[in-house]
Amino acid sequence: MSIYLVTFLLAISIIKFSELITNISIKKIIVIIAIVLPSILAGMRSINVGTDILYYGLPAYKMSFVSDLTSILNHYKMIGDNSTIFYTLWYYSSRIFQSLFGPQFVLEFLIELNVILSLIKYGRKTSKFRLWQGMAVYYFIFYSYSLNLMKQSLAMSMVLLIFQYFLMENKKIKYIVGVVLIGMAVHTSALIAILAVPLKLIWERQLQKRKSMIHFKATIFILPLVAIALYKQLIMIIAKVFPRYALYLSDAYSNGISIKGTLTQVLLLLSIYGVYLFIKMTITVKTQDVSFYESLYLLGVSLFNFSLIARNGYRIGLYFIYIGILMIPAVFNGGERKKELNYTIAKIIRSLTLLGILVVFWYVSFVMMGINQVIPYSFG
Helix, strand or coil: CCCHHHHHHHHHHHHHHHHCCCCHHHHHHHHHHHHHHHHHHHHHEEECCCCCCHHHHHHHHHHCCCCCCHHHHHHHHHCCCHHHHHHHHHHHHHHHHHHHHHHHHHHHHHHHHHHHHHHHHCCCCCCCCCCCCHHHHHHHHEEEEEEEEHHHHHHHHHHHHHHHHHHHHHHHHHHHHHHHHHHHCCCCCHHHHHHHHHHHHHHHHHCCCCCCCCHHHHHHHHHHHHHCCHHHHHHHHHHHHCHHHHHHCCCCCCCHHHHHHHHHHHHHHHHHHHHHHHHHCECCCCHHHHHHHHHHHHHHHHHHHHHHHCCCCCCHHHHHHHCCCHHHHHHCCCCEECCCHHHHHHHHHHHHHHHHHHHHHHHHHHHCHHHHHHCCCCCC
C-alpha cells in the first residue's frame, strides 16, 4: 500500500513544484519526470497486479516475439477484439524493451501524458490554473483502474484529450469522429462519450436562456437511474444496435460483493462531489465550463450504478467521472469570496480537504475492498 502513496504524493509534489518554475522548457521536463515515476511503478508490477494483464496483456506480449503485427491484429479481430491502437502499441513496446515492463510502462505514461495535456489545454484559459489537483484526482481514483482496465483507460484518456481540444472548442464533428475512431480502434466502450455532444448543446441552450443549472444537473443524474429500472428493454435495444457494447450491460448480474462495492464507491464519489461543492462555496467561480464538467461528472456517478444489475456496468460511467480530472482544478481557479480570509490558510484547507477525500476513496476502494486486485503490490 505504502508504495502507491509514496509514489502518488511524490509525483504530485513534483508537479506542484513545477508551478514555481517560470522557464517553460524546464517546467515541461519537471512535469515529465513527475509522470514517469508512477509509470515506472506500473511497468514494474507483476502479472498478479491487475487481472486484465493475464487475459490479454501477457498473451499479446508473448505473441509479439513469435508473430508479426498483422498476424496479431488479425488474430484478435477474429475473436471480436478490434483494439488496433492498443495492440500496436503493445507490440512495438514489447519488441523494443524485450520485457513486460516496456508495454506496461509505455501504456501508463501515454495515459498520464494525455491527462496532463488535457489539463494544460484548459490551463491556457487562466493563469491561475494548476496541474496538481487534476493529477491528484487521476492518481487516487483512476490510476488503480489503469492497471486493470488497460485498454479502456487508454481510451478514456484519449477521449478526455479530444473532449478538451475539440468539444470544448466547439469542434463537434471532429470530436464525434475522434470518439468513433477511439471506440473502433482502442475500446468499444468509448462510444458512450458521444453523449457529451447533445448534452453540451442542451447545456448551452440553458445558459442562453439563463435558466438554472440545478434542474439540468438533477435530470442528468436521475435519467440513468430510470434506465436501470427499464433494464430489460434497454439491453434488448443495445444488443441489436451494438452487440459487443451490450457486454457491459448484459450477462452476469451483480453478486452481493459487487453490489456492496458499487454502492460504496458511488457514496465516495458523491462525497468527492460534496467536497467540490464546499470548495465552490468558498470561491467565486469565473468560468461557466465548471457547471458542464459538474453535470458530466454527476452523469458518470449515476451511470456507475449500472453495476447493480450488470458486472461491468460501472465501466460506462467512468468516462464521465473522468471529467472530475478537469472539474476539481477548474473550481480552484476562482478568487476568494471573503476578502478578510487569509488566502494562504484558505488555500491550504481546501487542498488538504481535497487530498483527504481522494485518499479515503483510494484506501476504501482499492485497499479495504480490494477492487481491481492491485493491492498488495508485487514486483514483476
